Amino acid sequence: xxxxxxxxxxxxxxxxQTADQLVTKLGLNAQVLGNAPVGFYQYRFPRKLRDxxxxxxxxxxxxxxxxxxxxxxxxxxxxxxxxxxRSELPQILPPRYVRKVHEFFIDY
Numbered sequence: 001x002x003x004x005x006x007x008x009x010x011x012x013x014x015x016x017q018t019a020d021q022l023v024t025k026l027g028l029n030a031q032v033l034g035n036a037p038v039g040f041y042q043y044r045f046p047r048k049l050r051d052x053x054x055x056x057x058x059x060x061x062x063x064x065x066x067x068x069x070x071x072x073x074x075x076x077x078x079x080x081x082x083x084x085x086r087s088e089l090p091q092i093l094p095p096r097y098v099r100k101v102h103e104f105f106i107d108y
Contacts, residue, residue, distance in 0.1 A: 002082065002092045004101075006060055019063045029070040037061035039104035041097060062104060 007022040009015060019032045044050070044057040072081055082092075086105050090098050 004060065004062070015061050016063070019061075019065075023065065026072050027070050028072065029068040030065040031068065033064040033066065038064050039100065041100045043097075062101065064106070 005022055005026060007018055009018045015037060016035045023030045023032060039062045041060045045055060050056060072078060
């Protein structure tokens with residue numbers, strides 16, 4: 001399943017610090033903009049995971065960023081990656097996810 005890069009927020013870190021840390025871990029040269037997320041996506045975990053972790057679901061927070069270069073670093077959690085146009089997202093992501101992220105995407 002394809003998804004946007006994500007990382008758990010460590011105790012004591014802000015969402016912005018977590019976004020900056022993720023960009024660095026991925027090996028990208030990008031400038032995260034602003035201290036507040038531009039949007040979020042909330043979802044329920046599959047039943048097996050809910051039963052195992054006693055957690056109902058998760059929330060992904062999105063930041064705007066300016067990509068300046070770099071390539072993704074080797075990461076055991078990443079099998080492959082794609083750079084996508086906004087118009088390609090409906091072919092890859094669930095409809096509810098697409099509707100949510102389209103709310104805060106900017107067309108250039």
